[in-house]
Amino acid sequence: DTEVTQTPKHLVMGMTNKKSLKCEQHMGHRAMYWYKQKAKKPPELMFVYSYEKLSINESVPSRFSPECPNSSLLNLHLHALQPEDSALYLCASSHLPSTAGYNSPLHFGNGTRLTVT
Amino acid sequence: GQQLNQSPQSMFIQEGEDVSMNCTSSSIFNTWLWYKQDPGEGPVLLIALYKAGELTSNGRLTAQFGITRKDSFLNISASIPSDVGIYFCAGQDQTGANNLFFGTGTRLTVIP
Numbered sequence: 493d494t495e496v497t498q499t500p501k502h503l504v505m506g507m508t509n510k511k512s513l514k515c516e517q518h519m520g521h522r523a524m525y526w527y528k529q530k531a532k533k534p535p536e537l538m539f540v541y542s543y544e545k546l547s548i549n550e551s552v553p554s555r556f557s558p559e560c561p562n563s564s565l566l567n568l569h570l571h572a573l574q575p576e577d578s579a580l581y582l583c584a585s586s587h588l589p590s591t592a593g594y595n596s597p598l599h600f601g602n603g604t605r606l607t608v609t
Numbered sequence: 610g611q612q613l614n615q616s617p618q619s620m621f622i623q624e625g626e627d628v629s630m631n632c633t634s635s636s637i638f639n640t641w642l643w644y645k646q647d648p649g650e651g652p653v654l655l656i657a658l659y660k661a662g663e664l665t666s667n668g669r670l671t672a673q674f675g676i677t678r679k680d681s682f683l684n685i686s687a688s689i690p691s692d693v694g695i696y697f698c699a700g701q702d703q704t705g706a707n708n709l710f711f712g713t714g715t716r717l718t719v720i721p
Contacts, residue, residue, distance in 0.1 A: 496651075498651075523707055525708065532714075533714075534712065534714055535652070535709075537708050537709070540706060540707075540708055542706075547706065548706060548708065582652075584651075586707045587707075588707065589706070589707055594639075594659065595639050595659075595701040595707050596707055597640075597642050597657045598642075598654075598707060600644075600651035600653070601651050602649070602650045602651045603649075603650070603651050605649070
């Protein structure tokens, strides 16, 4: 079982809908991530939060709006999506890199399978 | 972004056979990671490598961090049906962030 929990598992939404994806972790990680994964492709980074502040936005369209209310929660708000946004959306968390420069592996949730109709 | 080339793209093997896959990069990485992803699930961390030349095992899995810091391989010994899935290598660089650069994936099929 993954220690990163994502809800819902599946989501179907129309292009005019507003919905939110939720992610929760209780591992004490202070970095959280959103990735998008299309079929038969590797995950692609969308956003990174460090200490609840947005640190990386990989030029993601504004119809995706991330939010980090506290150190355990990460949301992705969706509005006016396009059919090509249909994908598996993965949340991940990790410790921050150490001051000595050592990286920390990411732990992924099982994702939300999003279909935009 | 960083380009990671992973090979082979797919493998069909008999149960009990050993498997080897590798990943090469045009850039140096601080850390190499190997993940396995089953259908409908997120990637699961298999092995993390932190030092050039490091060889690490996890059960039937063995992975190495290349001396040049631009490559890594993963071996699976005595494959079993539950080894089926997509294996991704991933690298983390020195930018101070932990974000991963993923390889293109190796799809493994094990024939009982």
